[in-house]
Amino acid sequence: MSRLVSLTFGAIALSLGATDACAQSGNVGAAVGGYSFEDAAKEHPDTKNFHSADGHLTFAVVTQSAGNGFFDPLYVGATVAGNIIGAEVLLLGSEAPNQDVAREIEILNQIVQDPTIDGIIMTTPQVGAYDDIVRAAAANGIPVATTNSFDGTILNRSSISHTGQDAxxxxxxxxxxxxxxxxxxxxxxxxxxxxxxxxxxxxxxxxxxxxxxxxxxxxxxxxxxxxxxxxxxxxxxxxxxxxxxxxxxxxxxxxxxxxxxxxxxxxxxxxxxxxxxxxxxxxxxxxxxxxxxxxxxxxxxxxxxxxxxxxxQQPFLQGFWPVMQLYLQIDRGISAANLDTRAQLVTRETVGNIGKRYEN
CATH class of the missing domain: 3.40.50.2300 (Response regulator)
Incomplete structure (x- = not known):
């Protein structure tokens, strides 16, 4: 009797497996427009020669206070994204432990004139301080993304993606x-x-x-x-x-x-x-x-x-997503796709869960 019951259950399981397999037979092999998803998923052949035309993309990430450690996971996120898409990511910023907008802008003024740069990611903590950078980048054909701090009045705001946490x-x-x-x-x-x-x-x-x-x-x-x-x-x-x-x-x-x-x-x-x-x-x-x-x-x-x-504020995302956003803007024409990185409240009881995989 025991063996008969086992055989019966086995037959039911095989029957259910066959039903699941049939349910998964409706594969979608091509888009309604006629092209294949495999072809459409490929990078555009001109993407790696965007702007600098040197065979690879180079993005610069510039912050206002690289010296206090907060931006470390942001830089890690940007590096991870660069590795995924095969882009070089320059990690730059004011050496100060506290906010130094003047130094950040000094760095940005150099970067925006660099012919090897294909995209700029910058923090914008001081309202009204970055319009000239955006204007110069546009004139030189370099796309810009902002991260971390938000300036709602920045030049061409509606065309520039932002990654950060709402205040x-x-x-x-x-x-x-x-x-x-x-x-x-x-x-x-x-x-x-x-x-x-x-x-x-x-x-x-x-x-x-x-x-x-x-x-x-x-x-x-x-x-x-x-x-x-x-x-x-x-x-x-x-x-x-x-x-x-x-x-x-x-x-x-x-x-x-x-x-x-x-x-x-x-x-x-x-x-x-x-x-x-x-x-x-x-x-x-x-x-x-x-x-x-x-x-x-x-x-x-x-x-x-x-x-x-x-x-x-999930700073890893504040580095990762802007790099991906600039890539999508160059390769797919997608722009101003903002990301709210949301918030997490960390206490003494939960602080042990923070810092895993280098994300503060």
Missing amino acids: SAAAIAGEALAKCLMERGIESGSIVLPSSTAQGNIEVNDRVTSAFNAIVKTLNDAGKLGAFKVDAGPQNTGIDTNPNDPVAGVVTLFESRGDIVGAFGGDALFTPAIAKASAQLGMTGKICAYGFDLGPAQLDALRSGDLTGVIG
Whole structure:
């Protein structure tokens, strides 16, 4: 009886397998237009000789602060994409650990005149600073893609692809900060959002505003807003703090308020500064400290507990996709295919999952 049952099940399995095979017989071998997918999937014969006509594509990636480590996974992503399509990718940027737009533009002005360059990928943290670069690139026949920071007013914006995270993602950290206070039973105090509006980085300004609004909304919805003082400066874009010595600036800010229970930093400059200020003042674990960008300093601060949570922007994608976008623009005529890299909130509990395969 046992053997008969086994044989019966085997026959049913064979019958089901035959049915599945028949269901997969409707292959699509050619497009409705008549061409084959195999031929259409091939690279155009002129692609490798685009612009420089040297038999291979060369793309330049230029950032405003290559010296702080945040852009490392971005450069890795760009390299991976270049390897896939067989393009050379030049990894360039300001050597400074903090934002240095002047140096970035200096590099871009050299690159845009280089006859071997077939495409430019650049960060655009300062609104209005890159129009001449875009104009010169267009005149020289070089396509441009922007990544990381977004300038909505840049010349030919609707024709230029952008890869990055919408600033509204900072609301995730703002909500988490407010919930952290409630979960810890903190009933009152000051929540500060230090920044440097003087840098003219509208992306960071918008992040601070989004985090501020989320903190206020979450506390208000819980009926607790009246007990807290939430301060993001007069325009809700950040309490202006010295960018040349951000740690000292944050320490002074914390000491001046005397009742700090929460803080948020909108970039890779002020997030580590909040962590260091908390450690110096013995506030580690006593305040809800959140920030933006998962650079090495932020990861260390999460592990030590000096930061409670940090928003990551998936920088690997911010390097990978712009290279692929420029390739598609050259080979397929596809342009302005934007990518929102979304956000991930990383905490001390989950920081061990970050950094795998070199992506912060």
